[in-house]
Amino acid sequence: MASNTGEALSNEAVAKNQGNEDESLKNKTWNETKKIWIVAGPAIFTRCSTFGVIAISQAFIGHIGATELAAFALVITVLLRFANGLLLGMASGFQTLCGQAYGAKQYHMLGIFLQRSWVVLVLASVLMLPVFVFATPIFKVLGQDESIADMAGTLSQWFIPVIYSYIASFSCQMFLQAQSKNRIISYLAAFSLCVHFLLSWLLTVKYKFRIAGATISTILAYWIPNIGQLAFIFSGRCKETWKGFSMLAFKDLWPAIKLSLSAGAMLCVELWYTSVLILLIGKMKNAEVEIGAISICLNISGWEMMISFGFLAAASVRISNELGSGDPKAAKFSIAVIVVTSFCMGIIFLTVALVLRDRVGYMYTKSPQVAAEVARLSPLLAFSMLMNSVQPVLSGVAIGAGWQSSVAYVNIGSYYLVGIPFGVILGYVIKLQVKGVWMGMLTGTLIQTIILITLTCKTDWDEQVSVAQKRVNRWFVEAEG
Template identity: 60%
Template sequence: MILVEMENETKKHLLKKPTNSEESFDEEQKSLRERIWMENKKMWVVAGPAIFSRFSTFGISIISQAFIGHIGSIELAAYAIVMIVLVRFASGILLGMASALETLCGQAYGAKQYEMLGVYLQRSWIVLTLTTILILPIYIFTTPILVALGQDEHIAEAAGNISAWSIGVISAFVVSFTSQMFLQAQSKNLIIAYLAAATVAIHLFLSWLLTVKFKFGINGAMTSTILAYWLPNFGQIWFIIYKCPETWKGFSFLAFKDLWTVVKLSLASGGMLCLEVWYTTVLVLLTGNSENAQVSVDALSICININGCELMIALGFYAAASVRVSNELGRGSSKATKFSIIVTVLTSLAIGFVFFFVFLFLKEKLAYIFTQDPHVTEAVGDLSTLLAVSVLLNSVQPVLCGVAIGAGWQSIVAYVNLACYYLIGVPVGVVIGVYFHLEAKGIWIGMQFGIFVQTLVLIIITYRTDWDTQVEKAQNLIGKWTVEETQESHSNGTGL
């Protein structure tokens, strides 16, 4: 009887509107300048460290590619295929599934249900570990898979060796992605930036030591790469256990309860992000079947990596949008949610315009960071206009995806991605690339068109959303999960 009364009280407390009228009154008393300033401070607390840490993490791949590129062109092409196709395949699945944690932790933290975050984190570890085990055969049988897909045999053989090493990289993603989202939901991601910066410095030194000094070649470069992905994980776990007393209560048997609910949300999240991440993968695979595959893949991989560097800024705003939207929905403020979306999108777009003009005028000069091959640098220069357009689209599209994650729209955006990317972008790209003989350039044009259509659709969805209804949905979700945790805690006891 007492337990039933406690459950009813919990529901009443959680489903009660958190004084929205008072918050709205306070907001209206502030000038627009004050509101923008306050929102920017909240946004940059998340976006600043997220941008820096993503740059640092992305720098691990760039450093490895730079050293491998000076080993040989075949090794460079093989590394590009493994990292852009296979590792990105895994990161798309794992990061997508981990983004379910982003929604749950963000909304729970906004609702001040702090004890739920640690349980969510452990559930996500279980789901992602099982997923990693299921996809391992792809990395064991890489060479025959690539040959079957029409890749050059020499490149496929070299890629097989690199792919075996990359198993250590994808296993690191399980801890990395989930821990970052757990900390990010609490705006405690500054520690992630510190760890990432230290790791890049260590990786740069080890890459030089093992590939240049001791000349261990690919094996030396990949050893350093694996260490670079794992070192920050140990620091993040230590910080979670010893510096997050409100949200980490220790290991709990609750992590094994109701896993199917987490799996369903994770699958929706994974589907959304995988369709997006694999879009670039399709581009590389189609380019690998062109007449001059080695030059085309090298040039395209350089452009994608340069584009990826700028994308790290947009992904910082993606993280900020996700955290701000989920926190405000959990807090019960629809007006603050809408305002945070506007500020984040406009800030990211302004930065995107700056880089648009920078990349538009640098052209082939960008390629000399990675290679001295004149054929590759010329091909990069030919793709520079598309690179600049891609940068501009990147400044809006990822931020809107962050809004979707924060609101829990993963399933909706998965369908949008499927239609815009694979029913529009890829077919248009193939037609332009193959039938008009523009090869990599034509394929990229079509695929950028798909991203443009997707961006327009996401803008329309975001604009037409009833955010008061979204607040109610978030409150109901938090209420449901908290009641379940309360019942389980009373029946089975607390965590270990």
């Protein structure tokens, strides 16, 4: 079975390549751009809508008080990012398998991979619960202000249901994106965002439930899209890829866990990077203002990151599909188009960040001190946004090709052996404070990006096709019934 599948894919790829040779560069670029946006468009809209949930919550909480805003920033950028990074990273391992299996036309395997991801992500979520339950003493041990740590501990327990929402969210998104059926995710995310805005206003402004009202609305906003996605999958809209629940989901579970852990290591060390930034700033003088300002900058940068993550999704789907179908030339061409497109978006965001530097802080806070600090940090914010337009796309290429384990080592070296120590030296030793910490960490991001560009350019993509086909055949099981 495996040899027949590989031979069929090779013959199909040869025919496809012969047809592509006569196609003009302009037409190839246009056709590839359409394929990219089929995935990237809904993914960007979905991620912006999801990120908008946090932005809306932050805006309402920021007008409750400065301590509440700083505590919310700690919970979102440290605890939720910890959970998000680990679970999203672990789910990305299944995205590699789903994308390559779909490209190889082993459609029924996607449903099995979806169920395996649920098992693995539930286990991971249970293991991280103590971090949320004991958040207050953890933050105090890490040197955070006591009043901020106490409030953060209260908020963290409210956000426990959000951890479990990630399980359905990430796994269903990987499943649907691999087959380019992610428009439904966008519609559900937009609906949830509208509900969240209305409910946040009702609960925090009209009925004065303050923190409790804001967090209740946030929890509902995360769960509404999940219910819709599961209903879409179970209702027969994915007939080829969802064949119902199967005990095959528990077959080869240990290899699935190992794959998820290696994938989790790649993305979580990357997403935790900014969490370290917040923790380092929390030890500085005037921590309340500094954390509030940096959280606003990260929130603004986060909007652009949602677009970049949309391109990450497109890169992982396009690369995995083409490798699974046995077409290395199409994979390389897709990488070039996605990187150039995302970089152009980064230039636009850099310009906007510099032009609006004196105004943007007041969108999130009434404090003149916090708004002034946001304006002072805007040049670093602008450069961060430019860097973030390229780096996530390269991570998407790594996910599509299945390089998570190798890239995890690159991330650890760039971020934790270079970026953070350099940031500590600039911030605390040279006394550049927040700017120094951020500059050091941007250095780590720059090094990581250079390494990933070099790795991508020097890769033998013909060999990657063979690796992908072996991976697909390794995980293949016969469909039931």
